Amino acid sequence: MTINRMQLMDYLREEAESRLAFLMKYQFDDDSPLSGAVPEPDRLCPPFPRNLSTRLLDMIALWINPASSYYADPEIPQRAQRALAYLKREQRSSGNIDLWDCNFDSAPDSGFFIWDLLPLYRLLEKPQIALPEGTELPAVIKEHAGIIAAEVKSLILSVLEGLKNGGFHTANHRWVMGSSLAAGYKFTGNQAYMDRAMQYFAEGIDCSTDGEYSERSAIYNAVNNQAMILLYEELGDKKYLEYVSKNLRMMIYYFENDGSLFTGNSTRQDRGKKMYAGRYLYQYLYIANVLHDEEAARMAAYIAADFIKYRRQGSPDCYPFLILHPELNLQKTAVTFFSIPDYNRYFKSSGIVRYKKGTFGFSLIHDNPAWLFFNTGALSAYCRISMGYFTYGHVKIDKLETIKDGYRFGFHASSWYFEPLDNPEGNLVNFRAEDHSIRNKQHPNYSDLTVTVRTNGNGIDLEFAASGINGVHYCFEYILPPQLPVSGDHFAIYPKPGDYILIKDGGITIRDEFNGFKINGGFADTELFAVSRNAEARSTEGFTLYMNGTSPFTRTVSINPI
Numbered sequence: 001m002t003i004n005r006m007q008l009m010d011y012l013r014e015e016a017e018s019r020l021a022f023l024m025k026y027q028f029d030d031d032s033p034l035s036g037a038v039p040e041p042d043r044l045c046p047p048f049p050r051n052l053s054t055r056l057l058d059m060i061a062l063w064i065n066p067a068s069s070y071y072a073d074p075e076i077p078q079r080a081q082r083a084l085a086y087l088k089r090e091q092r093s094s095g096n097i098d099l100w101d102c103n104f105d106s107a108p109d110s111g112f113f114i115w116d117l118l119p120l121y122r123l124l125e126k127p128q129i130a131l132p133e134g135t136e137l138p139a140v141i142k143e144h145a146g147i148i149a150a151e152v153k154s155l156i157l158s159v160l161e162g163l164k165n166g167g168f169h170t171a172n173h174r175w176v177m178g179s180s181l182a183a184g185y186k187f188t189g190n191q192a193y194m195d196r197a198m199q200y201f202a203e204g205i206d207c208s209t210d211g212e213y214s215e216r217s218a219i220y221n222a223v224n225n226q227a228m229i230l231l232y233e234e235l236g237d238k239k240y241l242e243y244v245s246k247n248l249r250m251m252i253y254y255f256e257n258d259g260s261l262f263t264g265n266s267t268r269q270d271r272g273k274k275m276y277a278g279r280y281l282y283q284y285l286y287i288a289n290v291l292h293d294e295e296a297a298r299m300a301a302y303i304a305a306d307f308i309k310y311r312r313q314g315s316p317d318c319y320p321f322l323i324l325h326p327e328l329n330l331q332k333t334a335v336t337f338f339s340i341p342d343y344n345r346y347f348k349s350s351g352i353v354r355y356k357k358g359t360f361g362f363s364l365i366h367d368n369p370a371w372l373f374f375n376t377g378a379l380s381a382y383c384r385i386s387m388g389y390f391t392y393g394h395v396k397i398d399k400l401e402t403i404k405d406g407y408r409f410g411f412h413a414s415s416w417y418f419e420p421l422d423n424p425e426g427n428l429v430n431f432r433a434e435d436h437s438i439r440n441k442q443h444p445n446y447s448d449l450t451v452t453v454r455t456n457g458n459g460i461d462l463e464f465a466a467s468g469i470n471g472v473h474y475c476f477e478y479i480l481p482p483q484l485p486v487s488g489d490h491f492a493i494y495p496k497p498g499d500y501i502l503i504k505d506g507g508i509t510i511r512d513e514f515n516g517f518k519i520n521g522g523f524a525d526t527e528l529f530a531v532s533r534n535a536e537a538r539s540t541e542g543f544t545l546y547m548n549g550t551s552p553f554t555r556t557v558s559i560n561p562i
Helices: 005-026 049-063 076-090 107-125 138-163 171-188 191-201 216-237 239-254 278-290 294-310 317-322
Strands: 097-101 103-107 345-346 352-357 358-367 369-376 379-388 401-404 406-418 442-456 460-468 473-480 484-488 500-504 507-511 516-520 541-548 554-562
Touching: 005 076, 005 294, 049 097, 049 107, 049 317, 076 097, 076 138, 097 107, 103 345, 107 138, 107 171, 107 317, 107 369, 138 171, 138 191, 171 216, 216 239, 216 278, 239 278, 239 294, 239 352, 278 294, 278 317, 294 369, 345 500, 358 484, 369 401, 369 516, 379 442, 379 516, 460 473, 541 554
Parallel strands: 500 541
Antiparallel strands: 097 103, 345 352, 352 358, 358 369, 369 379, 379 473, 401 406, 406 442, 442 460, 460 554, 473 541, 484 507, 507 516, 516 554
C-alpha cells in the first residue's frame, strides 16, 4: 500500500467530518446549563470542556477548508459561539476547568485546554491558510471568523491566569503546563507566564537515555512529545525536539505485529490496554520534516497506511495541525508501506526487554508481577509466577542478565523465625510497632528460582530451576485471551473469561482467526492452582493456564507461534 499527503489529508478530513457530525447532531441547544455542550459518546458521564474544545478545533479546520463538506457552512458560527459560551460558563473563578471524575480547579487540564485554544485562534486569525493562493474568502467566513477569534482570545487570556497560579500532580503535567505558559508568553508578552514556565523547566526534562519519559506510558509519552514540539515552536530551541526524536526512535520497538503499541510496563491508566499509534502520527511526521529524519518519515507512512487500511477506531486527530502546517509532507522515502523490522533491545533504564522476530514477540519487565508478555499478530498473553513461601507473593525481575541466546534472572527469597525477647521491657501492646531487629532468629532458610528465557528460532523456551529448602510450591500462570478455542492432547475447550485449567503434562494450542500459540512442557507436582495468599487474584478477564512445581525442580516450557 502506498500513501501520500493528499490521501492522508482526505482520510483525516473524513474522520474529522465524522466527529463534527456527532457535534452537529447532539449539541445541546436548549436553555439549560448544558447549552452548547456535547454529550460524551457513552452518554453517561458529564461533558468535559477539553473534549468540546478538540471538537471546536475540528469544526473550524473543516469550516475554512474548501475540501470539506462543512466549508463555509452558515450554521457553524452560531454553533461555535454556543460552544464557547458553554466553555466560559464551565470555568472556575480562577480561570481553570475541571476534569469531571478526578481533577477540580485543574491547572493541568487548563494546560491541555490551551493546546486546543491557541491553534483554534490561529485558524480563525488566518482562515485563508487552507485556500489555494488567490482564492477569495467566502462572505460568511469573512464576517464571522474575527468575531469568533475575539471570543477565543478572551477565553485564552482567562485560562492563562489560572494556569499561571496553579500546580500539578503528575509528571507530564509539568510539560503540559510549561509549554502552555511559554505559548501564553509568546501570545501576550506577559513575562509572568514565562517566569512560571521556567520554574518547571528548572527541574530538567524526565526523559531517559533510552528515550523513555518517567511515566512509561504510550499516552503520556505522546503528551510529553507534543509539549516538546510546542516548546520548540514557541521558543525556537531545537533542544526540545531532541527529546521527541529520542522517544520516537524508542517507540519503534514498542510496536506489536498488529500495529498496536505495547503498554504492559506503563505506570498509568493505559497499562495492559490495546492502543494504536494515532497520536504519534503527527509527531513522526513533524520530526521527519523538521529534522529530515527518514526513519521518522517511514514510521509516519506506516501509521497512516495502517489506519487508512484498517479504518481503526480512535483515528488520528491531527487534521487541524496539518492545516496549520501545510509544509509537513510525507517524504519520498515514506511513500511505500513500511513494516516494523525485527528487533531485540534491552532498555535498561526503563527496565524492559522488547523482542520481535517475524510474527512472534515478547517483553520482559522489571519489578512487575506480569514479568513476561508474548504475542503473535493480535494474539497476546502474559505470565506470572507466585510462590507459597512466608509473606512472599510474586516472583519479579530485579536484575536481568543478557546471555548468548536470551536472558536470565534469579529470584531469592529468605526467611526465619523470631525467638522470644530475653529481657522484654513491659507489655508489647502493639506487636507490629515493636522493633523486632533486636530479636534472635532461628531456622533461617531460603528458596531460589532461576528463570532463563532462550530464543529458539521461532519462539522461546522458558527454563525454571528451583533450589533451596525443599517443599516450596511455585505457581506458573499463563493468562491467555478467553473465548478462543483451546485444545490439548486429550481435551478441547472454549473458555470464558475467568476460566482456568491445570495441565500436568503435554501442552495446549490456542488460536484466533489468524494466529496461534503452542505452549508445551506442562507440569504439575500437585493439584494446587494458586499457592500464595499474597499474590494477585486469578484473572477474571483472561483464561488462566496453570502449571506448578515443588522445589527442588527443573522444568522447561516452550512457547511457539503456529
